[in-house]
Amino acid sequence: xxxxxxxxxxxxxxxxxxxxxxxxxxxxxxxxxxxxxxxxxxxxxxxxxxxxxxxxxxxxxxxxxxxxxxxxxxxxxxxxxxxxxxxxxxxxxxxxxxxxxxxxxxxxxxxxx
Amino acid sequence: xxxxxxxxxxxxxxxxxxxxxxxxxxxxxxxxxxxxxxxxxxxxxxxxxxxxxxxxxxxxxxxxxxxxxxxxxxxxxxxxxxxxxxxxxxxxxxxxxxxxxxxxxxxxxxxxxxxxxxxxxxxxxxxxxxxxxxxxxxxxxxxxxxxxxxxxxxxxxxxxxxxxxxxxxxxxxxxxxxxxxxxxxxxxxxxxxxxxxxxxxxxxxxxxxxxxxxxxxxxxxxxxxxxxxxxxxxxxxxxxxxxxxxxxxxxxxxxxxxxxxxxxxxxxxxxxxxxxxxxxxxxxxxxxxxxxxxxxxxxxxxxxxxxxxxxxxxxxxxxxxxxxxxxxxxxxxxxxxxxxxxxxxxxxxxxxxxxxxxxxxxxxxxxxxxxxxxxxxxxxxxxxxxxxxxxxxxxxxxxxxxxxxxxxxxxxxxxxxxxxxxxxxxxxxxxxxxxxxxxxxxxxxxxxxxxxxxxxxxxxxxxxxxxxxxxxxxxxxxxxxxxxxxxxxxxxxxxxxxxxxxxxxxxxxxxxxxxxxxxxxxxxxxxxxxxxxxxxxxxxxxxxxxxxxxxxxxxxxxxxxxxxxxxxxx
Numbered sequence: 001x002x003x004x005x006x007x008x009x010x011x012x013x014x015x016x017x018x019x020x021x022x023x024x025x026x027x028x029x030x031x032x033x034x035x036x037x038x039x040x041x042x043x044x045x046x047x048x049x050x051x052x053x054x055x056x057x058x059x060x061x062x063x064x065x066x067x068x069x070x071x072x073x074x075x076x077x078x079x080x081x082x083x084x085x086x087x088x089x090x091x092x093x094x095x096x097x098x099x100x101x102x103x104x105x106x107x108x109x110x111x112x113x
Numbered sequence: 114x115x116x117x118x119x120x121x122x123x124x125x126x127x128x129x130x131x132x133x134x135x136x137x138x139x140x141x142x143x144x145x146x147x148x149x150x151x152x153x154x155x156x157x158x159x160x161x162x163x164x165x166x167x168x169x170x171x172x173x174x175x176x177x178x179x180x181x182x183x184x185x186x187x188x189x190x191x192x193x194x195x196x197x198x199x200x201x202x203x204x205x206x207x208x209x210x211x212x213x214x215x216x217x218x219x220x221x222x223x224x225x226x227x228x229x230x231x232x233x234x235x236x237x238x239x240x241x242x243x244x245x246x247x248x249x250x251x252x253x254x255x256x257x258x259x260x261x262x263x264x265x266x267x268x269x270x271x272x273x274x275x276x277x278x279x280x281x282x283x284x285x286x287x288x289x290x291x292x293x294x295x296x297x298x299x300x301x302x303x304x305x306x307x308x309x310x311x312x313x314x315x316x317x318x319x320x321x322x323x324x325x326x327x328x329x330x331x332x333x334x335x336x337x338x339x340x341x342x343x344x345x346x347x348x349x350x351x352x353x354x355x356x357x358x359x360x361x362x363x364x365x366x367x368x369x370x371x372x373x374x375x376x377x378x379x380x381x382x383x384x385x386x387x388x389x390x391x392x393x394x395x396x397x398x399x400x401x402x403x404x405x406x407x408x409x410x411x412x413x414x415x416x417x418x419x420x421x422x423x424x425x426x427x428x429x430x431x432x433x434x435x436x437x438x439x440x441x442x443x444x445x446x447x448x449x450x451x452x453x454x455x456x457x458x459x460x461x462x463x464x465x466x467x468x469x470x471x472x473x474x475x476x477x478x479x480x481x482x483x484x485x486x487x488x489x490x491x492x493x494x495x496x497x498x499x500x501x502x503x504x505x506x507x508x509x510x511x512x513x514x515x516x517x518x519x520x521x522x523x524x525x526x527x528x529x530x531x532x533x534x535x536x537x538x539x540x541x542x543x544x545x546x547x548x549x550x551x552x553x554x555x556x557x558x559x560x561x562x563x564x565x566x567x568x569x570x571x572x573x574x575x576x577x578x579x580x581x582x583x584x585x586x587x588x589x590x591x592x593x594x595x596x597x598x599x600x601x602x603x604x605x606x607x608x609x610x611x612x613x614x615x616x617x618x619x620x621x622x623x624x625x626x627x628x629x630x631x632x633x634x635x636x637x638x639x640x641x642x643x644x645x646x647x648x649x650x651x652x653x654x655x656x657x658x659x660x661x662x663x664x665x666x667x668x669x670x671x672x673x674x675x676x677x678x679x680x681x682x683x
Contacts, residue, residue, distance in 0.1 A: 089280045
């Protein structure tokens with residue numbers, strides 16, 4: 001139970017970072033943190049039925065559920081794409097607005113439009 | 114000989130192939146002729162060939178066939194399965210028609226280049242894949258691909274605001290997708306399966322104690338999709354993104370991208386015994402969205418932003434019909450009729466909103482003024498930019514008459530269908546009010562074409578009209594054709610969506626309905642006149658200048674999810 005609680009806290013830290021921080025880079029950190037929390041949650045779920053790696057010469061009864069792990073590989077790849085793209089956008093906005101503060105960028109864009 | 118299975122798989126494989134060919138153009142260097150051949154060849158393979166495939170598939174679909182298969186010939190336990198039915202065929206048709214028109218339009222208006230073509234094709238492939246997917250995780254992947262391609266395509270307009278819009282959209286949508294994953298986790302935990310059939314089976318034999326987990330999981334899934342669909346109150350990202358994207362992309366985003374996730378969600382919703390309650394709530398939200406969207410649209414002065422708010426309003430119509438269909442159960446006659454109405458309005462809206470974005474896009478590209486209040490006499494500006502016949506004005510008119518539901522344009526039929534199948538409910542009154550507002554706001558928008566004696570000094574630049582006109586005329590003729598042959602189209606859509614070959618009491622040209630249309634128009638004109646009053650325009654100004662911030666999106670997402678969970682729980 002305690003591991004799930006820790007994951008919840010991790011998730012909330014990430015979520016609050018996205019919502020409350022005005023710095024775009026920190027928001028991207030937050031996105032990565034909630035993503036990581038969910039990835040760990042899935043892996044944890046897979047280990048409910050066993051702890052061994054599902055490769056040959058082991059006891060099949062001791063294997064973890066391989067499906068969540070396979071899914072999370074995909075989710076991690078998607079997460080990396082999103083991170084790369086959001087960083088690119090953040091840098092682009094930094095060049096336009098001269099700051100990473102999303103509210104200030106917005107104000108400056110509003111003045112410029 | 115290709116089997117049906119392989120043929121179906123080509124509907125999303127062809128755009129991917131086209132994208133790969135288009136990217137090859139980057140390898141050979143920009144100046145070489147072969148680069149153009151690669152790019153346009155790729156676009157042809159990716160956008161025209163799927164339409165040919167769809168035509169080939171139609172007879173089988175009309176017989177009620179459902180084609181399932183596994184990608185790459187893997188065994189059923191490890192491979193990704195897909196399921197292609199009438200709904201998938203219809204959504205593919207919608208997606209590829211708009212994508213083709215938008216691509217033709219982009220040849221003149223930009224963005225150009227192999228990278229754009231490639232990403233645009235990947236987006237089309239993801240659309241086709243989204244509606245064919247047969248398991249929850251694959252749905253997650255498809256939605257992410259749809260999202261990622263739009264975050265890339267929105268800033269290609271080069272407007273600084275577009276990058277900010279893309280960033281906000283990315284943040285809120287990526288966060289929502291993490292919640293979607295949590296929902297997937299919840300369902301996997303209680304049912305031990307991810308495929309739709311497996312989840313339905315698991316829910317039937319579920320431990321009653323796990324009911325709460327099921328409710329929570331469904332709520333976050335629906336809320337994550339609702340963000341993409343931009344239902345109130347989760348609409349905040351849409352206006353900037355759609356208004357600042359390149360015109361061609363605006364058309365695809367408004368026409369296709371906000372609807373595909375909705376119809377894909379209906380596949381998930383039918384698995385749940387409580388899905389009908391979600392449908393009811395969504396239907397109600399749809400009605401409110403339709404109404405509030407118009408109010409917000411009325412207050413706008415930027416031409417494309419006005420259209421973007423209308424997308425929110427029109428998607429409200431679709432969601433209202435769709436939600437009530439899910440509420441009634443899509444296999445009951447009433448539910449099926451509502452589903453037909455929802456799809457038809459989605460299709461027709463894609464046609465006329467694409468057309469409106471193109472026409473307004475061409476006009477604002479020439480006049481360089483996007484403010485509805487400042488721009489006048491655009492027909493003359495267009496003429497001095499090289500347009501001999503006022504085609505853009507005529508196509509704008511076709512789009513405007515469609516969206517305001519004037520016969521015989523297509524919007525008239527689909528709005529009648531939505532309205533008549535919801536008759537008497539609270540939602541239908543909201544939709545009537547929305548119709549009045551739509552008329553008023555399009556009178557406001559059409560003023561940019563009004564001739565004026567004292568014209569503004571014009572510095573027009575010449576633009577290439579041919580691809581733009583081609584795309585505009587294609588969509589305009591489709592708007593009229595689908596309006597005139599609507600009964601025939603309803604027959605086909607009804608058959609594909611579950612065996613309703615004909616709708617009872619379908620008579621859009623009955624005196625009653627014509628009177629209703631007439632009074633909506635009169636109401637719209639009165640509302641437009643009223644908008645000139647100082648106190649009304651003061652209110653509208655306040656609405657336009659309301660604070661829209663980043664936090665608001667997340668707060669409404671959290672509250673929306675919580676409200677839905679509560680609604681399902683009680």
